[in-house]
Each structure stands twice: as C-alpha cells, then as structure tokens.
Amino acid sequence: MTRSEQLQKLQQEISDKYDIIVIGGGATGLGITFDAINRGYKTLLLEKIDFASGTSSRSTKLVHGGVRYLAQMDIMLVVEALRERGLMLKNAPHLIGNQEFVIPVYSWFDVVFYTVGLKFYDLLSGRLSLGRSYFIGRGKVIKRIPNIKPEGLKGGIVYHDGQFDDSRMAVDLAKACVKHGGTVLNYFEVRGFLKDELGKVIGVKATDRISGRNYEIRSSVVINATGVFSDEILRIDNPAAQKIIKPSQGVHLVLNGSFLQGDSALMIPKTEDGRVLFAIPWYGYTVTGTTDTPLEKISYEPVALKEEIDFILRTAGQYMVKAPQRKDILSVFAGLRPLAADPSNPHSTKEISRRHKIILSPSFLISVTGGKWTTYRCMAEETINQAIKVGLLKRRNCVTKSLKIDDVPINISDERLKIYGSSATEIERMINENPDTAVRISKELPYTRAEIIWICRNEMPVMLEDILARRTRALIFNARASSECAPEVAGIMAEELGHDGRWIEEQVESFRKLVMKYLPE
Numbered sequence: 001m002t003r004s005e006q007l008q009k010l011q012q013e014i015s016d017k018y019d020i021i022v023i024g025g026g027a028t029g030l031g032i033t034f035d036a037i038n039r040g041y042k043t044l045l046l047e048k049i050d051f052a053s054g055t056s057s058r059s060t061k062l063v064h065g066g067v068r069y070l071a072q073m074d075i076m077l078v079v080e081a082l083r084e085r086g087l088m089l090k091n092a093p094h095l096i097g098n099q100e101f102v103i104p105v106y107s108w109f110d111v112v113f114y115t116v117g118l119k120f121y122d123l124l125s126g127r128l129s130l131g132r133s134y135f136i137g138r139g140k141v142i143k144r145i146p147n148i149k150p151e152g153l154k155g156g157i158v159y160h161d162g163q164f165d166d167s168r169m170a171v172d173l174a175k176a177c178v179k180h181g182g183t184v185l186n187y188f189e190v191r192g193f194l195k196d197e198l199g200k201v202i203g204v205k206a207t208d209r210i211s212g213r214n215y216e217i218r219s220s221v222v223i224n225a226t227g228v229f230s231d232e233i234l235r236i237d238n239p240a241a242q243k244i245i246k247p248s249q250g251v252h253l254v255l256n257g258s259f260l261q262g263d264s265a266l267m268i269p270k271t272e273d274g275r276v277l278f279a280i281p282w283y284g285y286t287v288t289g290t291t292d293t294p295l296e297k298i299s300y301e302p303v304a305l306k307e308e309i310d311f312i313l314r315t316a317g318q319y320m321v322k323a324p325q326r327k328d329i330l331s332v333f334a335g336l337r338p339l340a341a342d343p344s345n346p347h348s349t350k351e352i353s354r355r356h357k358i359i360l361s362p363s364f365l366i367s368v369t370g371g372k373w374t375t376y377r378c379m380a381e382e383t384i385n386q387a388i389k390v391g392l393l394k395r396r397n398c399v400t401k402s403l404k405i406d407d408v409p410i411n412i413s414d415e416r417l418k419i420y421g422s423s424a425t426e427i428e429r430m431i432n433e434n435p436d437t438a439v440r441i442s443k444e445l446p447y448t449r450a451e452i453i454w455i456c457r458n459e460m461p462v463m464l465e466d467i468l469a470r471r472t473r474a475l476i477f478n479a480r481a482s483s484e485c486a487p488e489v490a491g492i493m494a495e496e497l498g499h500d501g502r503w504i505e506e507q508v509e510s511f512r513k514l515v516m517k518y519l520p521e
Helices: 003-013 027-038 067-071 075-091 108-128 138-144 166-179 227-237 306-317 373-389 415-433 449-458 464-471 479-484 486-497 501-518
Strands: 018-023 043-046 097-105 134-137 155-163 183-185 188-195 201-208 214-224 245-256 265-268 277-282 285-289 331-340 357-360 366-369
Touching: 003 183, 018 027, 018 201, 027 043, 027 166, 027 373, 043 166, 043 188, 067 075, 067 108, 075 108, 075 155, 075 373, 097 108, 097 138, 108 134, 108 155, 134 138, 138 155, 166 183, 166 464, 188 214, 188 227, 214 227, 214 373, 227 245, 227 331, 227 366, 245 306, 277 306, 285 306, 331 501, 357 373, 366 373, 415 449, 449 464, 449 486, 464 486, 464 501, 479 486, 479 501, 486 501
Parallel strands: 018 043, 018 214, 043 183, 097 265, 214 366
Antiparallel strands: 097 155, 134 155, 188 201, 201 214, 245 285, 245 331, 265 277, 277 285, 357 366
16 A cells, blocks of 8 residues: 555546545544445545544553443443444454453442442443453452552452554554555545535545645545544534534553553542543553543644643552652653534533534535544444435445454564554565564664565555654654654655655654654653
8 A cells, every 4th residue: 555556546536426535534534434445335535644643543542441431321332332342353353452450449348339330341241341350359459560559459350441552553444445445545635625506515625735736526425534623624614613522632641661560451440630540551661641631722733731741640659659750751642532512502511422423514514523443433334324314325234343454463473563464474574585674773662674664665654753653653652762763764764755865854853843742841
C-alpha cells in the first residue's frame, strides 16, 4: 500500500460515482470504510492529516467494556462494548491481547462491592469473556504489583479486559480496506460539498495537501466521521449548524516499566475527579491515566495541562511505594474525546456520554459522533445501516463480525514483530538478506532500520511524524529518544520516498517542535 498507488486509483475511478465517501481516517471512519467495502459498496476515505492522527492514536490502549459505566448503570453500553471487545480479539489477534487488572481494596466493604460488581461484569460478557474475576489476598496483590502500597491493603479483585495498540490498529484497518478493494488517502482535505438543485449532498470538493491539486468527487452518500472536528464539517455543509460535540481532554503519562514491576495492570476505581485511574504495562512501559477536562477550544495537537499531569502523579503516588515524579515521565500525550452532545441543547451536560450518535442532516450528510475504539465496528455497522434505511444505498448485509483484519504471524523469531501481522515475515526476511537493516534506530527504542524501510514501502507515511508517532510508537514510548533518532529515520524516509536533504532538515525541525508538546513543562 503506497500513497502514489492510492492516488492513481482515485484518478482512475473519479469519473464514476462512488457509493460512499467517508471523511475522517480515525477509528470510526476506517471502521465505516471497512464495513462498506466488504458489503460491496465502492468506497473512498479521505483523511485531512494522517490515519489516527487525532484521538484514535491517543487512547488508554484498552479494548474494554467500561467498568465505570457499569457503576453508572449504563448496562446496554457495557454489554455492547463487551461483545465488541470479544469480536476485536478474534478479528485482530496480532494487536489485541488479554490483560489482567488488579483493583486494590483497602476496606472490607470495597471487597464485597467490587467483587459483586465484577462478577456482574463477567456475566454480561457471556461466551466472549476474557477470564473470570476473583478476590485475592494481600500477599498475592503485592506479588502481582510489587510497587503497591501495602499499608491497610485488604486484598484485591482480579478481572480481565483487552489491551491493544490503537494507531497500529488504524493502519492495519487502512491496509485491509485497500486489500479488499477500497481507496484510502491521507493528507487529503475536504473543503466543500457538491450539492444538487434540492441542496442534497452528492459529493465533496477536496484538495490533495501534498500536491495542492483540487478534486470534485461524486458519491451517493457522504459520511462525516471526523470525531472532535465533526462540527467543522457540519458548518461547511450548513454555517448555521448546531454543535453536536462537547470535547473533553484525556491525558496519559508514560513511565518506565519499573512502576508496575509485573504483568498485571493497576486500576484505581475512585479518584478525586470521579474517574478511574489506570496504570498499565504496555510494550515494557507503564501508561498511566487518564484525566477528564472539558474544553471549549480544540486543536489538532492538544497539550497536557500542568494540573492534569500533577493530578495523575499525585493520584498514582497515593498507591505506589515508588511514587512517580515529573523527572520520571518519558512522554505525555493528550487526546480529545468526541463526546456526543444533544444538538437541540448544546449547553446541556446530561447528554454527554461515550455512546455514539448518528445524525442525518437536512442535506442528507450523515454524521457519526461519540463512541470509542472498542465499539468502532458496531458504530460502522449502524452507520451504513442508517444510510440504507433512509434510501441512500441498496440493502446489503454487514459481514464484519467474523471478518479478520489480520492474523498472528507464524514462524517468526522476534515476538515483538507480531504487531505487523502476517507481514512480519517480510521484515525478518529483509533482515536475513541484509543484516545491516537489523541495526536499531536508537539504544532507547526497539525499532530497526528494516522496520522503517518496510513501513515506507507499505504503510503510506508522508511525514516523519507519521512513522515516529503512529507507525511506530517511538514518540509515545520516549519523546527525547524519538527526537534523537529523528535525523536517521528522516534519512531512511528520504531515500525510500525520493526526498532531498532540505526535506530531511524541515522534517526533523518540525518533528522536534512537536516533541516539545510531549514533554512535561
């Protein structure tokens, strides 16, 4: 999959009308595209920046039912998410795994309360359960999480949820869309709509941000799946459109793996702001978060607030013997949640939830908002079904419940490469044929030159950031280390993609400015 191939495919197809154009290359947009293509609809996805460049690469890295939603008695949301969690594990087993969590309890009331609650969580997961929950004593909690504070500890409740790599999932969905016959393009911005004499949307006006070339592309359906930027697309359609998004910022800190010292994750069910707090082992690091900060203004590169970082450090420190300090933070990342608000009452907060909403504008533009990675597949199914229901598409059945995106590779010597799915063997073959490509790009990061070369040839990176932030997770693992290896990675990209020395300098400078937003103040 290369961008030039996808661009050429667009230019060959553009004289014919598409069935569906999807705006937005995050979890929702990619899920909709994957669903549509596999129902047999001619589908095009356009993403303004890069796949998963926004919220979809900045999650807590969990595929979960939502224990806190159970406490809020949002049972249907939990049931839906638990079902989809099981389907994701079956359909992308190379990226999604079973993660054990421990809730430390410091009172006998909490022992009973959380044991009963998580037994109900088990029951709701049914045959797609990832493992039963159970109580363990104080000593076993300390054995699983050696850094836990032992004073007053009564024991812990063990339960299971899913864990994954969000941006790798997005890239694999994009590749699967191409494999199944769709067209996907990053750095392609929708700037306007084509409409008929009745004001119905019949296509888009879009610009290739790399070449500057403008396009007019026709389709039967246009779907707005731009997450926190949904209101911007709605205002292009109708400048008087009411807001449907109430954005909230969530922040995560990445620490050394020593803050957990084991394979179990820590879940704190009660914090001072009413959210849960996670400390999760991920690729040998510890990801800790999150916060919930309502925002009035949104940006493409949100920055963690000082008080958000302080909150996470303070809360984690209440439960850890070795309390994390600011100097221990390897990277900090912020993501914006596209919480779906009531468009008839944009100032109301009671409608804000993680539930998704599908909205049909008078122009027949379809917008889908809210939701989370775990429910991306059913959101896509419901969105396409809505287009069918209102008469924009001929009825065809969804097939994604049992459709694999990729599989766990077999016969690979480096287990870490399984994130590349069945393509992992291609990377190992490259290393075997040219041992120089086995050299790592940094002493602090696990990635090899072979991986960077393979990504350039197969995963449509355009900017240095695309590789260091999303195709690999270098920026998330260790912001300073990603900055140090930026010139080498940019050099490989330039050689593979045909750029000159000036491009390398510009990309390194731009990326190092970005890195500053991933370091604590």
